[in-house]
Amino acid sequence: LPPLSRWLVKSGFISLALALLFEALLARPAALLPDLPNTALHPGALHQLTVGGLLQLITSVAFWMFPRHHHRPPRGDERLG
Numbered sequence: 230l231p232p233l234s235r236w237l238v239k240s241g242f243i244s245l246a247l248a249l250l251f252e253a254l255l256a257r258p259a260a261l262l263p264d265l266p267n268t269a270l271h272p273g274a275l276h277q278l279t280v281g282g283l284l285q286l287i288t289s290v291a292f293w294m295f296p297r298h299h300h301r302p303p304r305g306d307e308r309l310g
Contacts, residue, residue: 237292238286248282255270
């Protein structure tokens with residue numbers, strides 16, 4: 230696994246853990262932390278889950294799996310165009 234993929238996987242799992250923490254705060258009893266607004270936590274949890282977690286995991290796997298062509302042009306022979 231390349232170092233960039235390892236860093237993206239680690240940060241993706243940290244983001245998923247933060248999203249789980251946000252969702253746990255949303256599921257708290259009403260008497261516990263009554264001043265914490267649910268309307269601010271829900272978009273933050275969704276953003277952390279999708280952008281923070283899933284996008285970083287998808288990017289890390291794509292960077293790891295897709296080949297890089299260093300010895301030839303990336304789009305093939307340009308003379309055909």
